[in-house]
Structures are given as structure tokens and as C-alpha cells.
Amino acid sequence: xxxxxxxxxxxxxxxxxxxxxxxxxxxxxxxxxxRGEYPGSKNVQGAILYADALERIIPDxxxxxxxxxxxxxxxxxxLDDASFIGxxxxxxxxxxxPYNRYTIIRAQFDKWFSEKVQQAGALVICxxxxxxxxxxxxxxxxxxxxxxxxxxxxxxxxxxxxxxxLLAKKAGFHAEIDPANVALAVKEIHFMPQETIEARFNxxxxxxxxxxxxxxxxxxxxxxGFLYTNKESLTVGVGCMxxxxxxxxxxxxxxLEDMKAHPSIAPLLEGGEMKEYTAHLIPEGGYKAIPKLxxxxxxxxxxxxxxVNAMHREGSxxxxxxxxxAAETIIELMNEQKPCSTKNLARYQQxxxxxxxxxxxxxxxxxxxxxxxxxxxxxxxxxxxxxAAHRMLKVDGxxxxxxxxxxxxxxxxxxxxxxxxxxxxxxxxxxx
Amino acid sequence: MHIVVCIKQVPDSxxxxxxxxxxxxxxxxxxxxxxxxxxxxxxxxxxxxxxHGGRITxxxxxxxxxxxxxxxxxxxxxxxxxxxxxxxxAGADTLATSFALAQAIRQxxxxxxxxxxxxxxxxxxxxxxxxxxxxxxxxxxxxxTYVAQIDAIDLEKNTIQVRRRAENGxxxxxxxxxxxxxxLEGSNDxxxxxxxxxxxxxxxxxxxxxxDAAGIEDVNKIGLKGSPTxxxxxFAPKPLARRADIIDTESNDPxxxxxxxxxxxxxxxxxxxxSLRSH
Numbered sequence: 001x002x003x004x005x006x007x008x009x010x011x012x013x014x015x016x017x018x019x020x021x022x023x024x025x026x027x028x029x030x031x032x033x034x035r036g037e038y039p040g041s042k043n044v045q046g047a048i049l050y051a052d053a054l055e056r057i058i059p060d061x062x063x064x065x066x067x068x069x070x071x072x073x074x075x076x077x078x079l080d081d082a083s084f085i086g087x088x089x090x091x092x093x094x095x096x097x098p099y100n101r102y103t104i105i106r107a108q109f110d111k112w113f114s115e116k117v118q119q120a121g122a123l124v125i126c127x128x129x130x131x132x133x134x135x136x137x138x139x140x141x142x143x144x145x146x147x148x149x150x151x152x153x154x155x156x157x158x159x160x161x162x163x164x165x166l167l168a169k170k171a172g173f174h175a176e177i178d179p180a181n182v183a184l185a186v187k188e189i190h191f192m193p194q195e196t197i198e199a200r201f202n203x204x205x206x207x208x209x210x211x212x213x214x215x216x217x218x219x220x221x222x223x224x225g226f227l228y229t230n231k232e233s234l235t236v237g238v239g240c241m242x243x244x245x246x247x248x249x250x251x252x253x254x255x256l257e258d259m260k261a262h263p264s265i266a267p268l269l270e271g272g273e274m275k276e277y278t279a280h281l282i283p284e285g286g287y288k289a290i291p292k293l294x295x296x297x298x299x300x301x302x303x304x305x306x307x308v309n310a311m312h313r314e315g316s317x318x319x320x321x322x323x324x325x326a327a328e329t330i331i332e333l334m335n336e337q338k339p340c341s342t343k344n345l346a347r348y349q350q351x352x353x354x355x356x357x358x359x360x361x362x363x364x365x366x367x368x369x370x371x372x373x374x375x376x377x378x379x380x381x382x383x384x385x386x387x388a389a390h391r392m393l394k395v396d397g398x399x400x401x402x403x404x405x406x407x408x409x410x411x412x413x414x415x416x417x418x419x420x421x422x423x424x425x426x427x428x429x430x431x432x
Numbered sequence: 433m434h435i436v437v438c439i440k441q442v443p444d445s446x447x448x449x450x451x452x453x454x455x456x457x458x459x460x461x462x463x464x465x466x467x468x469x470x471x472x473x474x475x476x477x478x479x480x481x482x483x484h485g486g487r488i489t490x491x492x493x494x495x496x497x498x499x500x501x502x503x504x505x506x507x508x509x510x511x512x513x514x515x516x517x518x519x520x521x522a523g524a525d526t527l528a529t530s531f532a533l534a535q536a537i538r539q540x541x542x543x544x545x546x547x548x549x550x551x552x553x554x555x556x557x558x559x560x561x562x563x564x565x566x567x568x569x570x571x572x573x574x575x576x577t578y579v580a581q582i583d584a585i586d587l588e589k590n591t592i593q594v595r596r597r598a599e600n601g602x603x604x605x606x607x608x609x610x611x612x613x614x615x616l617e618g619s620n621d622x623x624x625x626x627x628x629x630x631x632x633x634x635x636x637x638x639x640x641x642x643x644d645a646a647g648i649e650d651v652n653k654i655g656l657k658g659s660p661t662x663x664x665x666x667f668a669p670k671p672l673a674r675r676a677d678i679i680d681t682e683s684n685d686p687x688x689x690x691x692x693x694x695x696x697x698x699x700x701x702x703x704x705x706x707s708l709r710s711h
Contacts, residue, residue, distance in 0.1 A: 003631060038463060125630050147627040191449075275449060 005031045007330055008143055008154040009122075010130045010167060012039035014316040015302025016160030017113045018057050018323030024122035026331045031152065032122050033145065035129040039117075040110025042162075044280035045316055046187065046226055046235065048210065049102045049109065053317035057324055058116060062098065066108040068230040069208025070099030073201075077264070079215035079225075080386035084264045095207055103208050103228045103235070105189075133157060133171045133298065140171075140297035156340035157298045158326050160319075163281045165304035173300065174291035179243040180372065181285030183223060183310070186252040187237025188260075190272030194232050200268060201229055212313065213238075215382030217259045220375040221248055222368075224313070225259050227268065234272060236260060239282060241372065252279065284310040287365035293352070294345040299326045307357060311364045318357050325351040370426050377423070380414050433486035433587060434544045435477045436537055437510065438551040438567065439470040441494050441501035445556045450668040466501045469552035471508075471622045472615040476582060477550050478509045478623065484587065486547075487511045489540055493521060493532050499638045507625040507633035514540070518643040523656030526558070530566025531653050536646040537571060548592075549573060549612040561614075568612035576605060577614045585609075 009020045012034035020032040036042035048071070054061050073090035094100060118124050134142040134151060142153035161167050163182065168174050201209045213225035223240030238256050245252060260269055283289070283306040290306045293299060301307070302319030309318060329348040330340060338344050352358045371377055388407045392400070411420060443462045450457060466474075477488050490505040492498050493516040502513035516536045524532065540546060549571070551564030561577075568575040580602065581595040587609075596603045597616050625633075648654055679696060681689050698705040 041463070123631075123634050125634050127625075128627075128630060145627055147625065147630060150627040152627070 002142075002149075002151045002153055003031070004142075004153040005029045005123075006154065006334065007031075007156050007158065007327075008033065008152060009158045009160055010143065011160035011162055011302075011304070012036070012110070012114055012117075012124065012126070013043050013160060013162060013302060013319065014113070015304075015307075015319035015323035015326075016158070017110070017117050018053075018320040019158050019160060019301060019327040020117045020122045020124070020323075021057060021113075021120050022324050022327035023330060024117065024120035026327075027121075028331070028334065030122040031154070032117060032124045033128050033130055033143065033152075034124065034126045036126060038111065038126055039114035039124065040107045041126075043106050043110050044185075044187075044278045045104075045106050046185075046228060046237065046313070047104050047106050047109075047316070048228065048313070049104045050314065050317040051098065051100055051102065053320040053324075055098075057320060065112050066104070068103040068105060069203075069206050070094070071101040071103065071210050072203075072207045073209045075209065075211040077211060077213045077215070078382045078385055079213055079217050079262060079264065080383050081216055082263050083386045083390065084213070084215070085385050085389045101210075103210070103230050105230060105233075130161070130167055133167060135171075138296050140295070155297070155334075156330055156345075158323070158330075159298060159300040159304050160302050160323055161304050163283045163303040165300065168291065168300055168304060171298075173295065173298070177283065178285065178289070179246060180241060181283065181289045181306070181368075182242045183239045183282040183284045184242045184245055184252055184279065185237055185239025185282055186256050186277070186279045187226075187235055188256065188274050188278075189230070189276040190234045190236065190269055191232060191275050192234055192272045196271065197229055197232070197234065203229065206231070213259075213265075215378065215386075217262060218255070218378050219248065219250060220379045221245065221250070222371045222375070222378065226313075227265065233275065234269060236265070236269060241284070242281070253277075282310070282315065283308050284368060286310065286368045287358070287361040288368075290361070294342065294348050296342050297340050299329070299345055299348055301326045307352075307361070309360050309364065311367055312360070314360075318361075321355060321357055322352060325355070325357075366429065374423065374426070376415060376419075384411055384414055433480065433484050433547045433585075435480065435486065435488045436540060436546050436549045437470070437474050437477050437488060437490045437505070438533055438549065438564070439474065439490055439492050439501060439505060440467045440552065440555050441465070441492065441498040442467045442555055442557040455667055464497065464500065466504055467552050467555045467557075469554055469556070469615075469617055471552075472617055472619050473550035473552055473613065474505055474508060474510065475620045475622045476579075476613070476615045477548070479620065480548075480582065480585065481509070484585065487544065489514065491516065491533065491536055491540070493517070493524070493529055493536070496640075499640075502638050503633045503636055506636045507629050508623060509625070509629055512639065513636065514639045514641055516641045516643075516646045518646075518654075520643050520651055520655045523659060524654060525659035525661035526560050526562035526566055527660060528654050528658035530563045530570060531658060532643075532646060532648060533563065534567045534570035535648050536641060537567065539641070539645070539647045547587075547609050549610070551612060551614050553578065553614045553616060564612060564614045571610075571612070574607040574609075574611035576607065576611055578616050579613050580616045580619050582613075 006028040007023050007030050009016045009032040020030050024030045072094040075088045077084040077086040129146045130143045131146050132144045133140045140157050144151055159168050208229040211227040217225050218240050221240035221244035225238040228235040238259050283303050285306055293305055301322040307318040307322050308315040326348055333344050391403050441464050444465045447462050488510045489512040490510045491514045492502055499515050506513055554561035576594050578597045579594045580597050583593040585592045590609045593606045596605050681692050
């Protein structure tokens with residue numbers, strides 16, 4: 001006899017866990033299926049946890065979740081080959097609880113999150129792959145798994161199966177993702193004694209630093225690098241658009257090796273012991289690449305729904321929020337005794353539209369296109385900025401006025417006045 | 433037929449990390465798995481149940497989180513799972529562990545007669561291969577280790593015939609039940625759990641036995657007190673400094689490339705050169 005649930009959630013990442021937790025807490029009969037060996041085994045992220053999204057779901061998460069360091073300082077670097085120019089923001093306000101952002105190690109964090117889901121009453125089954133959706137005419141009525149006797153039924157299915165969302169693709173809910181809409185990121189975790197990290201980054205206690213990097217490190221490809229401090233390790237990584245890797249024929253690990261050897265980065269990693277290497281796809285197509293988010297008996301959330309704000313390096317908070325909205329939509333409908341039809345599930349879209357999720361994504365909808373078509377943002381500009389700084393700071397008997405003239409002339413020569421103005425205009429339009 | 437399978441939860445040694453400063457094993461973030469050798473024994477037991485019917489009880493001594501490993505065995509098809517867990521067991525070596533498990537199996541037997549006990553050949557974290565034989569000795573069971581294949585079981589005559597891997601070949605052995613078997617790695621492939629059993633495991637409430645429930649009265653025989661083994665020092669061996677060289681050659685002729693390589697080898701390892709010369 002096949003099992004029947006109120007809701008089946010596919011995937012145990014941030015969106016799936018947020019959905020399953022919210023649903024189970026409301027008393028619904030929830031099954032969560034995860035293909036990995038344990039929740040978190042397939043999940044990769046930088047990883048920064050934004051407290052706000054999780055706080056709305058589990059208000060007291062700070063007391064129990066495995067968190068690494070709360071972030072009190074953000075560094076933004078624009079790198080040339082052997083230099084960087086940057087802006088740092090450090091505030092003691094970020095060092096006062098409740099903290100706003102944390103570095104986390106996802107394997108540990110996801111394990112905790114999944115325990116919360118199970119405690120809330122959801123049935124969580126791992127090592128089980130959903131191979132396809134069971135359909136009754138055009139309505140999703142359940143899932144088929146890869147195990148013998150694997151048909152399971154539900155009133156509604158939430159697809160939280162991550163960036164590739166093979167399930168949604170197979171069901172025809174979206175097409176194959178365009179390589180120009182996904183980034184490939186690689187990262188390493190380097191062990192380092194706590195005292196070394198604290199001395200090297202000017203930190204005390206559980207405070208942490210993040211460094212976001214752009215410029216020559218990505219060799220003209222659209223992307224960024226990052227370095228995060230954990231309790232006893234550093235996370236260092238870089239990500240660029242998949243299509244760029246493809247055309248430039250650069251391997252991601254070589255890019256990371258070169259980045260780690262940069263004279264501004266290498267000393268920070270010195271003496272560390274590499275413990276982990278992971279790679280992951282990030283859906284960065286933005287607003288214009290978001291697929292249809294719901295239909296008869298199904299909803300899609302998190303990475304599977306392309307809900308990533310690449311400009312601000314936000315993803316897991318959008319995932320958790322969307323998972324939570326999907327759950328709330330179902331809870332409302334079940335309370336009103338309404339079916340999970342396309343018409344009724346439109347509330348999910350509305351909730352997303354009314355929130356920061358869609359508002360932010362819409363704001364930057366033109367950004368991916370601009371950066372993609374204008375590689376000067378990743379090559380010429382970093383060089384120009386670094387050289388300008390170098391010129392101004394080097395004391396060599398040349399007067400400052402002449403230096404300013406030379407910098408301006410250099411800018412114009414590298415990128416015509418029209419080019420400079422049109423770039424500024426493009427960015428202004430995109431940020432507006 | 434009632435089969436008891438003894439299992440242990442171990443850290444996945446493929447992913448284990450040693451803390452570079454304290455030299456202790458960093459268990460945080462390292463997935464815990466069922467000791468891989470135990471799975472060959474569990475599958476052998478499941479195959480016997482497929483043919484002869486009966487019940488399989490899995491048992492483990494360990495910390496509360498070892499319940500996950502037992503549930504996994506339920507998913508594979510075991511009927512019951514018992515976790516023997518008590519702070520008094522902490523620090524147990526193989527002598528104390530085999531005592532505790534033997535006592536627990538005696539308790540299980542009160543419910544239903546045990547025909548066979550399976551254990552893993554050894555664990556991947558301790559590697560002693562002592563607990564299985566220790567249980568057999570204490571329970572006075574016939575002991576069959578390194579079993580590659582179970583040929584036949586005659587439940588009426590209470591006999592079993594197995595093939596056992598020995599140093600010089602294969603022994604075909606026959607003995608009487610009850611017996612304790614440890615299966616050789618590679619002797620079978622663990623089955624893929626059915627959806628029904630996955631559900632059963634997810635909902636299964638593991639039986640949790642403390643030392644009293646396991647029928648243990650003498651605390652001097654369990655835990656640290658019952659363990660004569662002393663760990664005097666734990667250290668991680670220094671990794672060998674291996675260095676990869678890229679050798680540039682001027683020509684692409686295989687003979688030149690080979691010559692460059694051989695020259696380099698002999699320059700770096702003059703002893704090798706001398707020993708080859710003396711031949």
C-alpha cells in the first residue's frame with residue numbers, strides 16, 4: 001500500500017528544510033526526501049548565514065545552531081595582478097548581539113537544521129532519489145523514487161532539489177539552464193589554529209571577517225572571489241559564470257590556485273592545511289531567468305527556482321524565505337480547505353513579489369547582462385584603479401596635479417571618455 | 433531462525449581528520465557510518481532470512497547517536513534493533529565490549545532462542561578483530577571467522593557448512609548451531625533498501641538498553657574498569673614529504689626522455705644506481 005502525505009518536500013537544503021520545518025510545525029503530515037547520505041552531504045555554500053531569514057523561521061536558532069563567527073568586518077577588494085585597492089567596513093555595532101551575519105560550515109549547520117525538521121514532526125528519508133513526479137492528468141499527485149515500491153503520494157509537492165532541479169526539468173516545468181545563467185564556484189577550507197586567525201585578521205573571540213574580491217583574479221570572466229574566517233579554518237574560493245569558463249578554457253581549480261598565490265592573499269593563507277575542496281553551481285541568472293514557480297499540485301523554491309541575488313552574494317536567505325512562503329501558502333490553503341491548484345498556489349508568487357526576494361531580484365534584473373557583455377569591469381577597471389592609487393601614493397618628486405592629469409589621461413586612453421560615461425550610465429541604470 | 437547481528441557505528445575513515453595541534457581525531461563534521469565489515473555479515477544474515485524466514489535482531493554498544501547506524505540496518509531489512517548504551521560503558525576495550533554484548537545477547541535470548549550470531553570481521557577504527565571471537569567464547573558458540581560463503585544450513589540437524597578463507601586456501605567447515613560467524617569483505621553486496629523498509633526505519637523506535645536492561649551487574653567488567661588495555665600515546669604520523677617534479681626535456685624522442693628520467697633517478701638515488709651495478 002503506497003504511503004500518502006499532505007506534502008512531500010524534495011531536498012534537504014535551506015529551502016527544503018525551511019519548508020518542511022514550517023509545515024511540520026503546523027501539524028501537517030510531511031515527508032522530506034533527500035538523495036544525499038545525510039542532510040547536508042550534497043550541500044555547498046560559501047558560507048555566510050544571514051540571521052534574518054532563519055530568525056523568522058527558528059527565532060532562537062542562535063542558542064543551538066552550529067555557527068562559526070559573527071561578521072564584524074567586511075572587506076571589498078578590487079585586485080590587479082600584484083595589488084588591490086579596497087574598502088573596509090568594520091563596526092563594533094556588528095559585534096553586539098543579536099548578530100546579523102555568521103560564517104557557517106554547511107555540513108554541520110544542515111545536520112542541525114535537519115534535526116529541527118525531524119523534531120518538528122516531519123519524516124525525513126535520505127539516500128533516496130526522486131526520479132520523477134507522479135502525474136494525474138496535469139496535476140502532480142506524488143513522487144516516484146529510485147527504490148523498490150517507491151511511489152509515494154501527496155496533495156502537493158515542493159521541489160527544493162537545488163540548482164539543477166532535474167525533477168522540474170524532467171517534468172517540463174523549466175528548460176535546461178543556460179550556462180550563462182549559472183556560476184561555477186570552487187572553494188577550499190584551510191585549517192588554521194584559532195590564535196593565528198585572530199592575530200592575522202585582528203579579531204577577538206567569535207568575531208569574524210569576510211573579504212569579497214573582484215578584478216583580475218577572474219581573468220575577465222564575470223565572477224568574484226571570497227575569503228571567510230571560520231572558528232578554526234579559513235574558507236577561500238572563487239566563482240565565475242559557467243559559460244565564461246567554457247569559452248575561456250580556464251579550469252576552476254587553476255583559477256583558485258592562482259588566486260591563492262596572489263601576493264595580497266597568500267600571506268593570509270600561509271601555514272594553513274587544506275582540509276576540504278568542494279565545487280558547486282550557483283544559479284545567477286537573476287530575475288529574468290526565474291522559471292514558473294508553481295502549478296497544479298507543485299511549487300518550486302530556493303536554488304531550483306533561481307532565487308539568488310548574485311550582486312549581494314545572497315542565496316540561502318532567499319532559499320529559506322521562499323521555502324517558508326511555500327509552506328505558509330499550503331498551510332493557509334489547507335486551513336481554508338482549498339485545493340493546491342494553480343490558481344490557489346498563486347499566493348506563493350504574491351508572497352515572494354511582496355518581499356525582499358523578488359524586489360531585490362527585480363532591482364538587479366539587468367545586472368548579469370551588463371557585466372557579462374562588458375568584461376572591462378573585471379579587467380581594465382581594476383587595473384586603472386590600482387594604478388591610480390599606486391601613482392598617487394608613490395612619492396617620487398612629481399607634483400600631485402601632474403599625477404592627477406596623468407591618471408585621467410590614462411583612464412581616457414584605456415577606456416574612451418564615452419566608454420567611461422556609458423559604463424557609469426549602464427551601472428546607474430542597473431542599480432536604479 | 434533467530435539471528436543476532438552485532439554492528440558498530442564508526443567514523444568514516446575515508447573522511448577522518450586529525451587535529452593538527454591536539455592530535456585527536458576530529459569527529460565534528462565527519463560522517464558516522466555502519467562499520468563496512470559489519471554490512472557483509474548483515475547481508476549474509478538477510479540472505480539466510482530470505483530463504484529460511486525468521487527474525488534478525490541487530491545490536492550495538494555505543495553512544496546514543498549510534499541509533500542512526502542501527503536504523504540503517506532496519507532499512508536494509510533487520511526486524512529489531514537494540515542499542516546498549518550507558519555512561520558506564522565509556523572507555524571499553526574489546527574485553528569489556530565483548531562482555532557487555534554477550535550479556536545483552538543473553539537477554540535477547542530470553543525473548544527468543546538465538547540460532548546464530550553475526551559480527552563484522554573487524555572494525556575500521558579499531559582493527560582488532562577481537563570482539564566477535566570474544567562474544568563466541570563467552571557464549572560458548574562455535575566460531576567461524578573469515579567466512580567467504582555459507583554453503584548450507586540444516587535447521588533440523590542444527591548444522592551449518594561454510595567456506596572459510598585460510599592462509600593457504602579455502603577450508604570447507606561444518607559445525608553445529610548455535611554459532612558465531614564473521615564474514616569476509618567482498619563476500620556479498622549489500623542490497624538496496626526498499627521504500628517500505630526506508631519508511632519502517634524512519635519510524636522505528638530503537639530499543640535502548642542501559643547496563644541493567646542488558647543484564648549487567650558487575651560494573652568492574654565493563655567500561656574503563658573492565659578494560660585492561662592502556663592507551664599510552666596517540667599520535668598522527670608525519671605525512672611523507674612527496675614532491676612532484678616536472679622535467680623539461682629538449683627532445684621529444686622517447687629514448688632521450690627515458691634517458692633524462694633514468695639519469696635523474698640515479699642522481700637522486702645513488703644507492704639505487706650502485707645496487708643495480710653490483711648485479
